[in-house]
Each structure stands twice: as structure tokens, then as C-alpha cells.
Amino acid sequence: MEQLGFRFSDIKILLINHAHYDHCAGSAGVKQLTGAKYFVMDADVPVVESGGKLDFQYGADKEMQFPPTKVDSVLHDGQAVRLGGAVLVAHLTPGHTRGTTTWTMDEAEGGRTLHVVIVGSPNVNPGYKLVGNKAYPQIAEDYRHGFQVLKNLPCDIFLGAHGGYFGLKEKYEQWKRGNRDAFIDSGGYRNYIAGREQAFEEEFKRQSEGKR
Secondary structure, eight states: OTTTTOOGGGOOEEEOSSOSHHHHTTHHHHHHHHOOEEEEEGGGHHHHHTTTTTOTTTTTOGGGOOOOOOOSEEEOTTOEEEETTEEEEEEEOOSSSTTOEEEEEEEEETTEEEEEEEEOOOOOOTTOOOSSOTTSTTHHHHHHHHHHHHHHSOOSEEEESSHHHHTHHHHHHHHHTTOTTTTBOHHHHHHHHHHHHHHHHHHHHHHHTTOO
């Protein structure tokens, strides 16, 4: 951030996409360093504030736990977060965690408005029980709801919680070579979501049939 010309201490709002340690373990430190207000989707608040101990899958795994962090503002599906002229909208796309959040925003560029989607995570992690999950009984239904939301979002610029979702490295190299539209990838977004949904359904079918 500093290299891009911003001051880290100027951060006013801290957002995440879901409450796993690799996405929120640094939140307590960021709040301490900046005084930023922490906004988290309602269903992920207990996990964040327990330091991961209330996560349905990893709660007992100390390696997956992180410093408990107080949430300052509880988000709800469809809520907009505003700061200055920036507006981001939180979309609940659950399953990966109960409160997995996909963010959208509109970007004006060259006389056009581009729809930006920052995908939370539609992945089924190893060990996730999609059938008969006592800790998260509605997990399969939540995944399906999340995929429906994702399929209905207009997308020009495809971003995500991990660079690998949207080919960050490759697109950035194209951008450096002068392709200012390198990140415009509606087709890539649709293909990614379709692929993740197919992987979910295949795993659900496998588990439903009692296969290991």
C-alpha cells in the first residue's frame, strides 16, 4: 500500500470475504495499527470474534485459530459499504463459511461503467461434509444458494479472494505489456463459477452415494 502511494494508517474500514485464518488472522493487528472499523457478514461474526474456535470445520484445530477480533459493524446480505465515493455491496454466498461474502462495485472508466465482482470462495475444502453435517446441517443448501447468487451477478472485471481464482499473475503481466483491458473477463468469471458448481455437485453426489 505504501509503495502505491497510500498510507497504511489511513485505513478507515476493514473488510474480509470469509472467516478463515488466511483471510482474517491479521485483522486484529490491522485494527490496532490503524483504528479501522471492522465490518463482517453476520454469519461469520461469531467465528471472527472467537478467533476461529466456532468455525464448523476447523474450530478445534489450533493451527487454524487466530487472534479474536471485535467486529464493529455487522453486515447483512445486500448491504452497501460506503467511504468517500467508493461503494461496495456485500452479497452472502455461503457454504465455504456461513458468512462467505462476495463483494461487488461499479467502476467508471473511459466513459463506461464496469461491473466488478470479488468472489469470496465457492470451494469445497477437503474434509467438508456436504451430507449429514451436524455442525452445519444446511451446508449443501447454502452452497447452492451461493452459486445462484454468483450466477446472477453481472461481471465485467473478475477478481477474487485468491489470485488463482482469476488468473491474477497472467492478467497482470498482460496489463504491464499495455493491455488496459486485461482484467475484463466476463467469460472467465462464468466459466470459473460453472466449474466450481460442477465440482460441488460431483462431491455432493459422491458423498450422497456413500463413496469415500
